[in-house]
Amino acid sequence: MNDMKCLLSERDELLLLLDITRTLDKHVELRSSLGPLLSLLEMRTTLARGMVTLLDRATGLLKIEEAPGLTEEEKERGKYRMGEGLVGKVFETGIPIVVPDLSKESRFLNRAGGRKKEDLVGVAYYCVPIKSGNQVLGTLSAERRLPADYTEALLKSDQKILEAVASIIADSAKLRERIQEEQYRLISLQRLHENASESEKVDAKTYGPHNQPHIIGTSKGIRAVLDLVAQVAPSDATVLITGESGTGKELVASEIHRQSKRMKQAFIKVNCAALPESIIESELFGHEKGAFTGALNQRKGRFELANGGTIFLDEIGDLSPQIQVKLLRVLQEREIERVGGNEPIKIDVRLIAATNRNLEEDIKQGRFREDLYYRLNVFPIHIPPLRERKSDIILLADFFAEKYAHKNGKLIKRISSPALDLLTTYHWPGNVRELENCIERAVILSADNVIHSYHLPPSLQSAQSTQTEPTTTLEAALSRLEKELIIEALKITGGNMAAAARRLGITERQMGLRVHHYAIPWKMYRTTNM
Secondary structure, X not given: OHHHHOOOOHHHHHHHHHHHHHHHHOOOOHHHHHHHHHHHHHHHOOOEEEXXXXXXXXXXXXXXXXXXXXXXXXXXXXXXXXXXHHHHHHHHHOOOEEXXXXXXOOOOOOOOOOOOHHHHOOEEEEEEEEEEOOEEEEEEXXXXXXXXXXXXXXXXXXXXXXXXXXXXXXXXXXXXXHHHHHHHHHHHHHHHHHHOOOOOOOOOOOOOOOOOOOOOOOOHHHHHHHHHHHHHOOOOOOEEEEOOXXXXXXXXXXXXXXXXXXXXXXXXXXXXXXXXXXOHHHHHHOEOOOOOOOOOOOEOOHHHHOOOOEEEEEOHHHOOHHHHHHHHHHHHHOEEOOEOOOOOEEOOXXXXXXXXXXXXXXXXXXOOOXXXXXXXOOEEEEOOOHHHOOHHHHHHHHHHHHHHHHHOOOOOOEEOHHHHHHHHHOOOOOHHHHHHHHHHHHHHHOOOOEEOXXXXXXXXXXXXXXXXXXXXXXXXXXXXXXHXXXXXXXXXXXXXXXXXXXXXXXXXHHHHHHHHHOOOOHHHHHHOOO
16 A cells, blocks of 8 residues: 555654654754754655644634745735634544545635645645544644545544644643743743832731732733723722623722722621621611611611721622612712611712622613613723633732731641642632632642642542543553652752652663653753742
8 A cells, every 4th residue: 555655653753753852852942943853754654734823811712823835925824713714623522633635625714825726636635633542732734645545544544643743842831831830930020020019919928808919810811900090090980890690890990099099088898698688788888876766876887887998898789779769879879877867968989889690681680770880880890700810820929828828837848749730720709709719728738838729629629530531441541640749849849850750769871761751851941940
């Protein structure tokens, strides 16, 4: 069979993958390694026109990152939306596509241009996802002119090689991303210390209610929130903060007050959902002596206590229709009336409200007044859930680890790689509040100054297990664990193979064989400060 000449032996496949790993190791930047990698792939196989596309986070488009033989102009034309063409479809689904005859495939867009349909006859096309866990980072594609009597074995062999190469690229990309995040985290924490005023500096030895950092995060979502806070804080505009439970709505409200001209005045917090219906009116607006049974004295409500400052009404969507009417009057007239009283009292209060409900839907269902909604929604701020700002998880986890380590008289040096993997892949239905509780528990359980994956709650462990393949064997599970332990040892020893081997209780030769077997780019760990 002619296609037998195209098939690589198992030994040649392993040597190719080893050389590709070495090629990636030689370059600090992933992008600078892709050209040599694709050239190596073409030279050692009969595959051609290799191409790597990666997601451009700024535009949300897939763009050609490297494709030997294409001009810069042709690369610039090669941009794809998710689901568009073969490349976009592979990125969207995370499933490889193999096309035996490209001339018959309508989804091939020829976006880079310059190829006639007759040139595509008999050309097989392969596109596989560059995938880390459930996250698709980009695609790897290549072509081959098939012999007339090709078999299915050739197509499967090519796909297998490309999937293996894509897996190595994904591992290398995630490793570089983690190193960059760690470097950025350290820079961010350093800036946090440098930019804080003397009275607000974060001191690891003296955590308390007055010296905690205000809002932690560097993700695009949280930066957008902070920009809105900075814009609205100097005004007296009413603000409506929306977001799921545990996202930090109270913290954002507090930050608005802290940056406002009212910062030296009172900041009064009210959880509307926590107050019983029978007392919420008197809590908010106060009452006169004798207004009801038990009202032995005149009492100011929260609005009066906040006079000159800011009042924060959390879970405002839980207010009853009766209280909604009274609140609307307060916003319209800027005055309140105590329960049992008949004299209006003028107030100067800035109102910030928050809810985890969809108030527009509540309006349609008749549960919330439309006129009150428009009075509240003068300046809306939406806080994205933690699952949409994954890059903040490590920063927050480090902060909470330091906070609760001091509170419990412990020293937490770091969070292990397997634990970070669990933290960053979990979906966090309880958002930042759930993460904080999770880290507090882990700090208490830690006995060696490190937070390990087994210190995290069962909910995180089970979440990971549901994402694994149901056909995972014991051998595969043990291999994953061994790889994790090797990576952990390399991080601890700063990429020192001999020291990592001693730590694991194996010989340096055994260490070298395992590093090669798992295609671990050990030299990358030399750049860390672990």
